[in-house]
Amino acid sequence: MSIFKSLKANPSNSSANTALLMRNLYFVRAAFALVWALGLLSLKTLPALVPILLILYPAFDAGSSLYDAYVHRASKNTLAQKTNGVISFLAVLAVLVVISMGVPAILRVFGVWAILTGAIELVTAIRRWKELRGQAALVFGGAVSILGGSSFIVLAGHSTSGLNSLAGYALMGSWQFLFSALRLIKQARQNTLTDLH
Template sequence: MDTLVVTAPGAGAGAAAALRKLYMLRFAFAAVWAGLLFAGADTLGASTFTLLVIYPLFDVACAVIDIRSAREDGRSARGLYVNVALSALTVIGLALAAASGVPAVLRVWGAWAVTAGIVQLVVGAARRRLGGQWAMIASGFISTLAGASFVAQADKGGASLDSLAGYAFLGGVFFLVSALRLGRARARA
């Protein structure tokens, strides 16, 4: 879940390098997080709840890092502030939803995935001059669809958190692809 940052002229090389590092970190985190959630997603116990809350908190931390990078490179960080707000609200929503069970958690996560996906789609389009952003655009689109499916899944019997692990891992793969493409674009420049 990334957010809107408009690139200022001449800010490309530093921005691409910073984004590449951040995207690699996000891939590693998503892969580990997905594995841990998948291993314990059968119940909504304390460890699963902790994992669920850590994910949007990590998203806030990444947005803060991106905000600092954007300022250094002269880019607008408006969308990053939107991402911070969405992720912070998600933490609160998850804390409230956990008491009601898996369907409520899926609804909150789904709403976050839809809204953050739309923001990520816009960000990828705004950053396309940096290179490697087609994966972020695709990820934003898929996140929006996945979020809607989480909400729909919540209304069916046997709702499970397993799909969140797959969603996070796929999002991490998109971050990895973007990081690798940014590296190629940087090498060509």
């Protein structure tokens, strides 16, 4: 039985399934951020492929946010995830608009996007603390995202700034999601035991 079927078939076990689904999402996001960062760093000699990566990152975040909202649909409190998805989709459009304007414009778009999504991530992680725990890394990640986004905007004013800072940001995100996924393994087990009693 798939996790999705289990979620529908066993509503009494929903907290454990939510933890499992979020754990899987965090593992996927960790792997994606790692591959994306390594790809960005390695494609300096193939600049024609860099725009694809710059569009792909916020697009993947938009999809992840909507999936997150789907997983938490029973809570009727998915405004933050949906808002994050919309902001990430708007970031995709913004990157498409400024992609030919150079690195400073791209850094500014990523900066604004990181600040907005970081603020949402921070608030969401704090609100989920009682339900899922395992959110410390996401609280930290939200704060880092806000600081990172601010630094992108500052760096955009320097003519020597490149895209390496974006790769560093993605690597930090990879660690954050990996840590959260590992924490949720334990939380999923605890929730399963609680739901069975």
